[in-house]
Amino acid sequence: MVAYFSWSGNTQQVANWISDKTGGELFRIIPEVEYTEDDVFDRAQDELNNGTRPPLSSHIDQEVMEQYDVIFVGFPIWWYDLPMPVWSFLEEYDLSGKTIIPFFTHNGSSSGASSISTVAELCPDSTVLTDDYFTYSGNNVDEAESAEDKLSLKERSLITVVALLSQGLTDTSFVHHLESAKANGITKSEIAEIITHAAFYAGWPKAWAAFRLAKDIWKEDANEADEKTAYEKSMLFPIGQPNDTFAQYFVGQSYLAPVSKEQVGIFNVTFEPGCRNNWHIHHAEKGGGQILVCVAGRGFYQEWGKTPICMTAGDVVNIPAGVKHWHGAAPDSWFSHLVVEVPGENTHTEWCEPVSNEDYANIK
Numbered sequence: 001m002v003a004y005f006s007w008s009g010n011t012q013q014v015a016n017w018i019s020d021k022t023g024g025e026l027f028r029i030i031p032e033v034e035y036t037e038d039d040v041f042d043r044a045q046d047e048l049n050n051g052t053r054p055p056l057s058s059h060i061d062q063e064v065m066e067q068y069d070v071i072f073v074g075f076p077i078w079w080y081d082l083p084m085p086v087w088s089f090l091e092e093y094d095l096s097g098k099t100i101i102p103f104f105t106h107n108g109s110s111s112g113a114s115s116i117s118t119v120a121e122l123c124p125d126s127t128v129l130t131d132d133y134f135t136y137s138g139n140n141v142d143e144a145e146s147a148e149d150k151l152s153l154k155e156r157s158l159i160t161v162v163a164l165l166s167q168g169l170t171d172t173s174f175v176h177h178l179e180s181a182k183a184n185g186i187t188k189s190e191i192a193e194i195i196t197h198a199a200f201y202a203g204w205p206k207a208w209a210a211f212r213l214a215k216d217i218w219k220e221d222a223n224e225a226d227e228k229t230a231y232e233k234s235m236l237f238p239i240g241q242p243n244d245t246f247a248q249y250f251v252g253q254s255y256l257a258p259v260s261k262e263q264v265g266i267f268n269v270t271f272e273p274g275c276r277n278n279w280h281i282h283h284a285e286k287g288g289g290q291i292l293v294c295v296a297g298r299g300f301y302q303e304w305g306k307t308p309i310c311m312t313a314g315d316v317v318n319i320p321a322g323v324k325h326w327h328g329a330a331p332d333s334w335f336s337h338l339v340v341e342v343p344g345e346n347t348h349t350e351w352c353e354p355v356s357n358e359d360y361a362n363i364k
Contacts, residue, residue, distance in 0.1 A: 004074035005029040005085050007040060010105040011074045018072055018103065021156065022163040029075075030058040031085045047084040056088050070099045070166040070202075073119065077106040082115045087122060096125035099166055099201050127201045157181035158194060161210075165195065166202040170209040178210075178217045188218040192236045193259055196266060196338065204293070208314050211236055211295070228272075231334045235296035235313075237268040239336070249278045249351045251328075265341040271299060275335075276328020276360065279304065279352040288321035288344025292337045299335030300363055301327040302355075308363050311337065321347075326355050330363075 002024040006012035012028070019026045031054040035043060047054060075086045102119050120128040160177050164170070181191065191214050199207030215236045232239045240257025243250065252275025259266040276299075282289050292301060294311040301317050302308040304324035311317065311327075319325060321344060329335035 001025050001027055001068045001070075002072040002074065003027045003029060003089065004072075005076070005083055005089070006074070007035055007076060007083075011076050011103075014103060014105060015072070015074045018074075018159070018163075021160050022072075022167075024070075024072060024163070027060060028058060029085050029089045030056060031088075032057045044078045044083060048079050048081055052084060053088040053091065054085055056085060056092070060093070062093060065093050065095075068098065069168075070101065070163065071095070072101045072103060072163075074103045074105075075115070077104055077115055080114055082118045087118075090119065090122040095123050098123075098126045100126045100128045101163075101166075102129070129201060153184040154181075154186055157184045157186055161186075161191075161194065162198050165198050165206055165210050168202075168206045168209075170206065170213060174210070175213055175217070178214055182217055188236065189238055191218060192238075195236075196259055204316065227334075231270075231297070235336060237295055237336065237338070239270045240268060243269070246277075249280065251276055251278075251354055259338065264343060265339075267339045267341075268295065268336055269339055270334065270336040271297075271329035273329050273333055274331050276300075276355055277326055278354045279324055279326050281324045281350045281352070282319065282321050282347065283350060284321040284344030284347040286345040287342060288347045289323075289342045290319045291340040291342065292317040292319065292327060293340065294335070294337045297329065297335040298333040299327060299329045299337070301325065311335070324352065328355070331360075 002015050002019045002022070004011050004015035004027075006015070006028070015026060015028075018024065033054065046052070073086065073090070075083050100119060100123050102116055104115060116128075116130050120130055157177065157180055161174075161181055164174050164177060178191070186194070195207050195210050195214065198210075215234075218236060219233060228239065237259065238257045239255045241255060243254040243256040246254070246256075253272045254275050254277070255270040257268040257270070259268055292311070294313055294315045296313055299311050300308045301311055302325060309315075309317065310330075317327075321342075327337070
């Protein structure tokens with residue numbers, strides 16, 4: 001759904017464009033007493049200063065609202081914050097578990113001032129995309145360029161892919177939009193980062209469906225020169241560079257490719273056949289640990305005193321802080337997994353002894 005509050009018409013224009021591109025149903029947030037040119041500035045400021053939630057004349061049945069998983073919420077920036085009618089809208093409904101994607105128009109506050117954090121505060125049980133909001137500049141509807149003109153083809157493709165992925169619409173039409181994204185300049189590494197980031201909001205099952213389709217579309221046509229090149233072309237994520245910094249803690253050759261260094265660190269670690277890291281422990285006074293997400297090949301994960309777990313594409317392992325473990329490739333297969341670093345306090349890794357050749361050889 002695309003819910004929006006618009007006074008001058010700019011935000012409505014953007015909302016129409018998003019609805020057209022995503023197929024989202026439009027809903028206009030309308031106060032019972034609409035703003036006029038004579039009172040809009042003083043009234044908006046008074047409402048914000050006094051915390052006044054104006055009653056709305058437009059409403060949605062809660063049963064209907066429950067059908068939406070993703071809601072775009074649009075508004076103009078008024079007095080460096082969210083207009084109070086949008087407060088009324090967000091507080092009227094139970095939006096728990098939904099993904100909220102803000103977009104706003106402005107006349108100078110391109111960062112949204114306090115508006116994005118306000119949305120997050122009003123929707124504490126929702127997933128608010130506080131880093132992936134959309135912003136558009138314009139003074140009034142007559143002078144503003146259309147949203148089509150303000151966004152590049154690449155940006156439009158990014159919005160469309162994320163919106164469809166969030167709704168789980170990874171069908172043949174999604175393939176078409178992925179092909180358009182590639183044609184519009186989104187690279188293989190960029191689509192990998194986009195889908196990975198969206199997975200934390202939309203869920204990994206939806207993301208895996210997108211990964212499988214994207215892998216085929218960004219597949220290179222060049223002749224496969226060697227085994228490593230062939231393997232790299234079989235997955236969406238890059239292999240990266242030799243993992244020389246941590247080579248002393250690995251048996252065999254591994255590779256490291258940063259996927260995202262913002263918010264939480266996400267890296268793609270690739271193991272050649274037979275390669276594995278030493279036993280090790282991620283320590284933290286609070287929080288910490290890692291999440292492993294296998295993206296290609298076949299490998300193993302084992303905790304101290306437990307049976308090894310076989311991992312293939314799509315498998316996820318949560319590693320709490322303080323657990324001794326190792327992971328690596330099977331003897332006859334390359335293996336790649338994303339490492340998601342869970343934030344914690346005073347974190348560090350303790351490297352221990354290598355996995356013995358005998359124990360490794362006995363893994364079934």
